[in-house]
Amino acid sequence: xxxxxxxxxxxxxxxxxxxxxxxxxxxxxxxxxxxxxxxxxxxxxxxxxxxxxxxxxxxxxxxxxxxxxxxxxxxxxxxxxxxxxxxxxxxxxxxxxxxxxxxxxxxxxxxxxxxxxxxxxxxxxxxxxxxxxxxxxxxxxxxxxxxxxxxxxxxxxxxxxxxxxxxxxxxxxxxxxxxxxxxxxxxxxxxxxxxxxxxxxxxxxxxxxxxxxxxxxxxxxxxxxxxxx
Amino acid sequence: xxxxxxxxxxxxxxxxxxxxxxxxxxxxxxxxxxxxxxxxxxxxxxxxxxxxxxxxxxxxxxxxxxxxxxxxxxxxxxxxxxxxxxxxxxxxxxxxxxxxxxxxxxxxxxxxxxxxxxxxxxxxxxxxxxxxxxxxxxxxxxxxxxxxxxxxxxxxxxxxxxxxxxxxxxxxxxxxxxxxxxxxxxxxxxxxxxxxxxxxxxxxxxxxxxxxxxxxxxxxxxxxxxxxx
Amino acid sequence: xxxxxxxxxxxxxxxxxxxxxxxxxxxxxxxxxxxxxxxxxxxxxxxxxxxxxxxxxxxxxxxxxxxxxxxxxxxxxxxxxxxxxxxxxxxxxxxxxxxxxxxxxxxxxxxxxxxxxxxxxxxxxxxxxxxxxxxxxxxxxxxxxxxxxxxxxxxxxxxxxxxxxxxxxxxxxxxxxxxxxxxxxxxxxxxxxxxxxxxxxxxxxxxxxxxxxxxxxxxxxxxxxxxxx
Amino acid sequence: xxxxxxxxxxxxxxxxxxxxxxxxxxxxxxxxxxxxxxxxxxxxxxxxxxxxxxxxxxxxxxxxxxxxxxxxxxxxxxxxxxxxxxxxxxxxxxxxxxxxxxxxxxxxxxxxxxxxxxxxxxxxxxxxxxxxxxxxxxxxxxxxxxxxxxxxxxxxxxxxxxxxxxxxxxxxxxxxxxxxxxxxxxxxxxxxxxxxxxxxxxxxxxxxxxxxxxxxxxxxxxxxxxxxx
Numbered sequence: 078x079x080x081x082x083x084x085x086x087x088x089x090x091x092x093x094x095x096x097x098x099x100x101x102x103x104x105x106x107x108x109x110x111x112x113x114x115x116x117x118x119x120x121x122x123x124x125x126x127x128x129x130x131x132x133x134x135x136x137x138x139x140x141x142x143x144x145x146x147x148x149x150x151x152x153x154x155x156x157x158x159x160x161x162x163x164x165x166x167x168x169x170x171x172x173x174x175x176x177x178x179x180x181x182x183x184x185x186x187x188x189x190x191x192x193x194x195x196x197x198x199x200x201x202x203x204x205x206x207x208x209x210x211x212x213x214x215x216x217x218x219x220x221x222x223x224x225x226x227x228x229x230x231x232x233x234x235x236x237x238x239x240x241x242x243x244x245x246x247x248x249x250x251x252x253x254x255x256x257x258x259x260x261x262x263x264x265x266x267x268x269x270x271x272x273x274x275x276x277x278x279x280x281x282x283x284x285x286x287x288x289x290x291x292x293x294x295x296x297x298x299x300x301x302x303x304x305x306x
Numbered sequence: 307x308x309x310x311x312x313x314x315x316x317x318x319x320x321x322x323x324x325x326x327x328x329x330x331x332x333x334x335x336x337x338x339x340x341x342x343x344x345x346x347x348x349x350x351x352x353x354x355x356x357x358x359x360x361x362x363x364x365x366x367x368x369x370x371x372x373x374x375x376x377x378x379x380x381x382x383x384x385x386x387x388x389x390x391x392x393x394x395x396x397x398x399x400x401x402x403x404x405x406x407x408x409x410x411x412x413x414x415x416x417x418x419x420x421x422x423x424x425x426x427x428x429x430x431x432x433x434x435x436x437x438x439x440x441x442x443x444x445x446x447x448x449x450x451x452x453x454x455x456x457x458x459x460x461x462x463x464x465x466x467x468x469x470x471x472x473x474x475x476x477x478x479x480x481x482x483x484x485x486x487x488x489x490x491x492x493x494x495x496x497x498x499x500x501x502x503x504x505x506x507x508x509x510x511x512x513x514x515x516x517x518x519x520x521x522x523x524x525x526x527x528x529x530x531x532x533x534x535x
Numbered sequence: 536x537x538x539x540x541x542x543x544x545x546x547x548x549x550x551x552x553x554x555x556x557x558x559x560x561x562x563x564x565x566x567x568x569x570x571x572x573x574x575x576x577x578x579x580x581x582x583x584x585x586x587x588x589x590x591x592x593x594x595x596x597x598x599x600x601x602x603x604x605x606x607x608x609x610x611x612x613x614x615x616x617x618x619x620x621x622x623x624x625x626x627x628x629x630x631x632x633x634x635x636x637x638x639x640x641x642x643x644x645x646x647x648x649x650x651x652x653x654x655x656x657x658x659x660x661x662x663x664x665x666x667x668x669x670x671x672x673x674x675x676x677x678x679x680x681x682x683x684x685x686x687x688x689x690x691x692x693x694x695x696x697x698x699x700x701x702x703x704x705x706x707x708x709x710x711x712x713x714x715x716x717x718x719x720x721x722x723x724x725x726x727x728x729x730x731x732x733x734x735x736x737x738x739x740x741x742x743x744x745x746x747x748x749x750x751x752x753x754x755x756x757x758x759x760x761x762x763x764x
Numbered sequence: 765x766x767x768x769x770x771x772x773x774x775x776x777x778x779x780x781x782x783x784x785x786x787x788x789x790x791x792x793x794x795x796x797x798x799x800x801x802x803x804x805x806x807x808x809x810x811x812x813x814x815x816x817x818x819x820x821x822x823x824x825x826x827x828x829x830x831x832x833x834x835x836x837x838x839x840x841x842x843x844x845x846x847x848x849x850x851x852x853x854x855x856x857x858x859x860x861x862x863x864x865x866x867x868x869x870x871x872x873x874x875x876x877x878x879x880x881x882x883x884x885x886x887x888x889x890x891x892x893x894x895x896x897x898x899x900x901x902x903x904x905x906x907x908x909x910x911x912x913x914x915x916x917x918x919x920x921x922x923x924x925x926x927x928x929x930x931x932x933x934x935x936x937x938x939x940x941x942x943x944x945x946x947x948x949x950x951x952x953x954x955x956x957x958x959x960x961x962x963x964x965x966x967x968x969x970x971x972x973x974x975x976x977x978x979x980x981x982x983x984x985x986x987x988x989x990x991x992x993x
Contacts, residue, residue, distance in 0.1 A: 100724050101717070103651065122762030151753065151761050173651050179728055182649035183736035191411035192474045193332065193402050210745045217749060244742050245650045259330070266329050270408055272731055273501055278412035284473050287439045291446060295380065303380050304351030420869035421932045422790065422860050488788070495787050499866055502959055507870035513931050516897045520904060524838065532838050533809025558953050559946070561880065580991030609982065609990050631880050637957055640878035641965035668974045675978060702971050703879045730960055 078144045079117060082110050083133040086117040089254045090133075093172060094125045096262050104172035105150040108254035109160045111167075114138050118156060120147035151218060158222020159250060163234045168254025170261045176268035177239075177247040180204070184243055187267060188283045190274050194267045195284055195292035197260065199236040202267070203228035207243045221245075236293075239264045307373045308346060311339050312362040315346040318483045319362075322401060323354045325491050333401035334379040337483035338389045340396075343367050345385060349376035380447060387451020388479060392463045397483025399490045405497035406468075406476035409433070413472055416496060417512045419503050423496045424513055424521035426489065428465040431496070432457035436472045450474075465522070468493045536602045537575060540568050541591040544575040547712045548591075551630060552583045554720050562630035563608040566712035567618045569625075572596050576614060578605035609676060616680020617708060621692045626712025628719045634726035635697075635705040638662075642701055645725065646741045648732050652725045653742055653750035655718065657694040660725075661686035665701045679703075694751075697722045765831045766804060769797050770820040773804040776941045777820075780859060781812045783949050791859035792837040795941035796847045798854075801825050805843060807834035838905060845909020846937060850921045855941025857948045863955035864926075864934040867891070871930055874954065875970045877961050881954045882971055882979035884947065886923040889954070890915035894930045908932075923980075926951045 089106040093099040102125065107118035117135045119128075135144035138161065140153055150156075156169045172178075180187050187202040189195055205224040212220035225240045225248060238260045239249040249264055251257040274281045283289075296303040318335040322328040331354065336347035346364045348357070363378035365371050369386055371378065379385075385398045401407075409416050416431040418424055434453040441449035454469045454477060467489045468478045478493055480486040503510050512518075525532040547564040551557040560583065565576035575593045577586075593602035596619065598611055608614075614627045630636075638645050645660040647653055663682040670678035683698045683706060696718045697707040707722055709715040732739045741747075754761040776793040780786040789812065794805035804822045806815075822831035825848065827840055837843075843856045859865075867874050874889040876882055892911040899907035912927045912935060925947045926936040936951055938944040961968050970976075983990040 101721065103654075120763065148763055175724075175728065176731060178649065178651060179731040179735055182728065182732040183739050185735055190473075191407065193407060196332075207743065208746070213745055213749050244648075244746060263330065266404075270404065270411065272735055273405060273408040274411040276505060276734060277408055277414055277501055281412050285436065287442055288437070288473060291442050305349065305377055419931075420865065422865060425790075492788065495862075499862065499869065502863060502866040503869040505963060506866055506872055506959055510870050514894065516900055517895070517931060520900050534807065534835055559950065561883075578992065606992055633953075633957065634960060636878065636880060637960040637964055640957065640961040641968050643964055665972065666975070671974055671978050702877075702975060730964055734963060 079110065079113070079115060079135050080130065082108055082115075082117045083130040083135065083145075085254055086119070086133050087128060087130040089168070089170070089258050090119045090128060091125060092258055093170065093261070096258075098172045098174040098261055098265055099125070100173065100175075104170070104174075105152055105156075106168065106170045106254055106257065107150075107153070107156045108168045109166075115143060116153070116156060116160060118149045118153055120145070121150050123147065152221075154216070154218035155222040155225075155248070158219050159225065159248070162222075162226045163229070163250065165235055165252065166238075166250040166257075167252050168257035169248065169250045170254070170257045171246070171248050172261055172265075173246045174261065174265040174268075176272055177241060177264050178245075179272065180268050181241040181243060181246050186241065187271050189289055190271055190281055191284055192288065192292045193270060195289045196296050197263045197293075198239060198267070199293040199297075200289065201283075202237060202239050202241060202264065204241045205243050236297075308339065308342070308344060308364050309359065311337055311344075311346045312359040312364065312374075314483055315348070315362050316357060316359040318397070318399070318487045319348045320354060320357060321487055322399065322490070325487075327401045327403040327490055327494055328354070329402065329404075333399070333403075334381055334385075335397065335399045335483055335486065336379075336382070336385045337397045338395075344372060345382070345389060347378045347382055347385060349374070350379050352376065381450075383445070383447035384451040384454075384477070387448050388454065388477070391451075391455045392458070392479065394464055394481065395467075395479040395486075396481050397486035398477065398479045399483070399486045400475070400477050401490055401494075402475045403490065403494040403497075405501055406470060406493050407474075408501065409497050410470040410472060410475050415470065416500050418518055419500055419510055420513055421517065421521045422499060424518045425525050426492045426522075427468060427496070428522040428526075429518065430512075431466060431468050431470060431493065433470045434472050465526075537568065537571070537573060537593050538588065540566055540573075540575045541588040541593065541603075543712055544577070544591050545586060545588040547626070547628070547716050548577045549583060549586060550716055551628065551719070554716075556630045556632040556719055556723055557583070558631065558633075562628070562632075563610055563614075564626065564628045564712055564715065565608075565611070565614045566626045567624075573601060574611070574614060574618060576607045576611055578603070579608050581605065610679075612674070612676035613680040613683075613706070616677050617683065617706070620680075620684045621687070621708065623693055623710065624696075624708040624715075625710050626715035627706065627708045628712070628715045629704070629706050630719055630723075631704045632719065632723040632726075634730055635699060635722050636703075637730065638726050639699040639701060639704050644699065645729050647747055648729055648739055649742055650746065650750045651728060653747045654754050655721045655751075656697060656725070657751040657755075658747065659741075660695060660697050660699060660722065662699045663701050694755075766797065766800070766802060766822050767817065769795055769802075769804045770817040770822065770832075772941055773806070773820050774815060774817040776855070776857070776945050777806045777815060778812060779945055780857065780948070783945075785859045785861040785948055785952055786812070787860065787862075791857070791861075792839055792843075793855065793857045793941055793944065794837075794840070794843045795855045796853075802830060803840070803843060803847060805836045805840055807832070808837050810834065839908075841903065841905035842909040842912075842935070845906050846912065846935070849909075849913045850916070850937065852922055852939065853925075853937045853944075854939050855944035856935065856937045857941070857944045858933070858935050859948055859952075860933045861948065861952040861955075863959055864928060864951050865932075866959065867955050868928040868930060868933050873928065874958050876976055877958055877968055878971055879975065879979045880957060882976045883983050884950045885926060885954070886980040886984075887976065888970075889924060889926050889928060889951065891928045892930050923984075
């Protein structure tokens with residue numbers, strides 16, 4: 078069941094490893110099928126070297142397993158919280174990709190320092206609040222979704238498809254799980270660029286808003302003119 | 307038409323990827339045929355994995371497409387501006403190569419810190435002015451060429467075949483597109499060296515002018531004695 | 536004799552090279568067979584490119600060779616000291632892996648800066664005292680074990696399976712030599728993350744204790760719920 | 765003529781590229797045959813991808829070509845100066861390897877910060893004086909040898925087989941050209957470690973002399989006990 082969905086989720090999980098975003102087993106990608114109200118996700122703690130679509134877990138929107146023999150990722154509740162709130166997203170990815178995780182550990186958002194960032198993210202990549210002891214004690218993974226969602230009350234999550242969980246690491250998303258993968262790759266390069274930009278100039282300032290808008294809108298929305306028709 | 311030109315441009319665009327200068331699709335190389343007054347350039351937003359010479363766009367010096375089925379890179383106007391002003395160059399390359407882009411984001415020129423730099427660039431690699439809101443609003447890409455050209459009013463662009471567009475990233479050029487590729491590779495290594503040189507010594511000073519001249523002229527011009535005859 | 540033990544030790548030594556933890560011949564892995572009271576270890580100064588299980592030295596708990604034609608690693612006494620004191624460990628690894636060694640050279644412990652660290656190490660990775668001139672003068676390698684052990688008087692070595700020898704580099708261990716390998720890989724990534732976290736924020740603070748506990752205990756001990764059954 | 769010598773020199777030059785020490789064509793290795801009073805060296809500005817022993821130039825101790833059709837490296841005079849003064853060395857290598865060059869550009873010697881350094885270099889890796897305008901004006905490359913030699917008036921060059929030419933980059937040497945290669949590889953890793961050690965602790969101090977001696981002498985000289993007999 079859900080074979081095509083599981084094939085796509087498996088392919089993206091393997092791509093995370095190939096693209097250098099996942100060390101050991103530290104990462105997971107999921108995709109939602111909104112028609113059938115299910116989410117397919119990587120199983121917990123499974124090695125990437127022999128992962129096939131059959132290993133992918135499928136759960137309903139409450140997290141009950143409906144297909145697959147393996148336990149889903151421990152982070153499944155975070156994914157479900159994001160799908161419940163962000164109605165336009167189709168895929169979610171969590172990694173401990175190196176430089177994005179360093180910003181999360183440094184408790185720093187990532188300001189938009191140049192057009193590379195602006196081509197994908199319309200402004201600062203937010204840092205979540207720290208989960209409280211109570212939020213950690215029960216429903217930790219669901220609460221991790223809640224603190225991410227709190228960063229987007231006044232912001233379209235597809236205009237900035239990434240957030241850094243304080244002290245932990247990045248989540249990205251997109252209209253599809255393949256878009257979430259591209260956003261995860263770009264986030265890591267943007268975080269690496271920010272690290273070395275600050276190394277060159279500790280007082281580097283954010284890109285001017287008119288350049289930020291120009292670059293984001295050159296690639297996104299109805300007036301975009303990047304790429305082929 | 308223009309088969310040889312398109313083959314060369316295709317090969318250099320693929321080499322940008324192989325050399326690690328291009329992440330995703332963020333880069334483009336072009337070559338000019340001054341006799342036929344045309345420029346061949348990478349198409350916009352096209353994946354490198356299946357690029358062939360047939361995908362390469364050819365435009366006239368005003369940017370009108372004369373061969374190829376795909377839209378040229380959005381940056382074509384910047385390339386055309388440079389070809390119009392720098393009459394001795396045959397190729398132009400734009401990338402978001404990591405360390406050179408970090409200097410552009412840090413709003414810092416790259417001083418000549420050692421003989422590696424001096425072997426290729428006769429002095430500081432300039433940082434452009436920031437484009438004004440008006441320059442961004444209309445003819446943005448052509449104006450990006452204009453702010454690069456402004457850095458070379460008193461300087462031969464072949465003696466420093468690179469510039470950093472403020473907040474954006476590097477452009478390089480050369481007598482041929484293959485030379486522009488070599489300059490793009492060296493610029494990235496020079497920027498990476500400058501980053502780590504400043505990490506070791508935040509007050510690192512530029513190379514003495516007599517050493518700068520010695521190294522540049524050992525490899526370039528009529529008194530050069532590097533390489534084979 | 537001891538063929539299976541030597542095969543495992545050989546495989547882990549080769550894996551150290553493959554995982555980029557060993558430069559030149561700078562590293563060694565060993566495993567103990569507590570039933571037969573022997574330790575198998577990489578031979579001293581031998582190239583990795585042609586290492587086979589036959590090259591692995593086997594010594595008794597006093598360091599006397601009982602199998603193999605080659606001298607054991609000069610660090611064998613450090614391994615023996617750790618096996619004698621840490622009764623639950625089955626494997627020990629020493630490397631000069633890049634970032635962990637930089638912390639040892641900087642004379643800095645590695646604080647737990649995020650959940651990646653907390654998933655594997657329950658708190659700060661300790662820095663040993665500097666060996667005294669007397670400790671260097673005689674039984675240097677055994678004394679290196681002693682200064683490591685001194686860091687664990689009030690701490691279960693399996694809850695923090697790593698230490699940094701001041702001015703030298705890291706040792707890791709585990710219930711098996713394969714676990715020690717995983718810990719060596721994770722230690723290096725954790726040290727690299729700490730380096731870049733401090734680059735982003737020189738005042739980065741340790742993870743809150745309740746998050747440290749949550750993550751360590753989510754993966755270790757009787758209440759863990761990470762991975763498959 | 766000199767076939768074996770040219771084969772070895774060719775192999776080491778190719779190894780410089782494989783080991784990541786040479787970018788573009790920026791490096792050269794040579795070996796001396798003291799019986800026949802000749803030096804074999806890489807030709808100037810030649811691509812590594814098709815280098816064979818036939819391309820290697822052989823010159824006498826005054827730099828006159830005695831075998832090979834290609835001009836020797838422009839740095840040949842530096843090599844000859846070192847062979848003339850350092851009577852026990854058999855090979856010399858010059859590179860622009862990344863981190864060692866950054867120290868040269870930062871005008872900083874490399875202090876011994878840990879045992880990795882001490883295993884190969886008995887103390888600080890020296891930085892040369894800057895060549896004067898007169899030294900640059902005539903016999904530049906020979907004078908580069910002279911300023912290196914000046915660092916070793918009170919020091920055995922085989923106890924510290926490397927120096928950094930100020931503003932330029934590293935030279936290494938050894939009893940054989942293969943030893944010079946190993947020293948070039950280790951120098952680069954030691955420089956990279958020093959960069960990141962200072963990133964973690966800007967006040968990192970040199971290794972205590974008794975540990976420096978212990979590690980250098982554990983691997984070198986009549987009391988060494990590292991490696992096999």
